[in-house]
Amino acid sequence: xxxxxxxxxxxxxxxxxxxxxxxxxxxxxxxxxxxxxxxxxxxxxxxxxxxxxxxxxxxxxxxxxxxxxxxxxxxxxxxxxxxxxxxxxxxxxxxxxxxxxxxxxxxxxxxxxx
Amino acid sequence: xxxxxxxxxxxxxxxxxxxxxxxxxxxxxxxxxxxxxxxxxxxxxxxxxxxxxxxxxxxxxxxxxxxxxxxxxxxxxxxxxxxxxxxxxxxxxxxxxxxxxxxxxxxxxxxxxxxx
Numbered sequence: 001x002x003x004x005x006x007x008x009x010x011x012x013x014x015x016x017x018x019x020x021x022x023x024x025x026x027x028x029x030x031x032x033x034x035x036x037x038x039x040x041x042x043x044x045x046x047x048x049x050x051x052x053x054x055x056x057x058x059x060x061x062x063x064x065x066x067x068x069x070x071x072x073x074x075x076x077x078x079x080x081x082x083x084x085x086x087x088x089x090x091x092x093x094x095x096x097x098x099x100x101x102x103x104x105x106x107x108x109x110x111x112x113x114x
Numbered sequence: 115x116x117x118x119x120x121x122x123x124x125x126x127x128x129x130x131x132x133x134x135x136x137x138x139x140x141x142x143x144x145x146x147x148x149x150x151x152x153x154x155x156x157x158x159x160x161x162x163x164x165x166x167x168x169x170x171x172x173x174x175x176x177x178x179x180x181x182x183x184x185x186x187x188x189x190x191x192x193x194x195x196x197x198x199x200x201x202x203x204x205x206x207x208x209x210x211x212x213x214x215x216x217x218x219x220x221x222x223x224x225x226x227x228x229x230x
Contacts, residue, residue: 032213034219043207043224045221051216094214094216094217096215099214099215100162100209100211100214100217101147101159101162102215102219104156104157106156107157
């Protein structure tokens with residue numbers, strides 16, 4: 001069965017600093033990979049997704065993620081964090097083997113200091 | 115597009131009462147998911163519908179929980195009787211169903227349920 005690990009429960013950065021959120025997955029083939037963001041009191045919103053092709057994926061709000069097959073990773077990055085980026089970030093693997101059901105990581109809470 | 119609509123946004127009830135949560139998916143989407151989010155357990159899938167038919171309900175905690183999707187534009191999640199441990203945020207999400215596992219999930223704003 002596929003799985004997703006987000007090793008960092010909380011990440012604290014200063015406004016303007018760079019950001020990298022880690023995500024590792026377990027799946028034999030190349031999966032569909034997603035990053036979602038959840039702002040306080042809201043539902044999850046798609047930031048970006050990877051299916052195939054270029055391993056560096058650009059998303060909304062200045063975020064990007066890089067798929068590394070050798071490391072089974074799909075880390076999320078942003079060069080300069082804004083206070084409004086404070087939120088919960090979820091990595092997810094799309095359903096496989098005919099399943100439409102994704103697997104979500106536990107999430108990483110991003111705290112931004114002024 | 116209004117996005118996924120959930121009601122109510124907040125629900126406070128007493129133990130033993132029946133609770134009904136409602137969801138309207140995005141028009142044209144043929145898959146609908148109910149999730150529960152808590153600090154302890156994170157985001158859990160409760161049930162998944164495709165073309166109004168329940169496909170996977172293995173995440174439904176127990177017989178107190180039931181879900182229906184009478185048509186493509188409406189779904190309900192019912193808890194009867196409710197218990198304090200059911201307190202959580204319940205999300206509904208829909209997908210277009212065109213890319214299988216590659217579909218983007220569109221989440222509603224959630225219903226925060228508190229059972230006293």
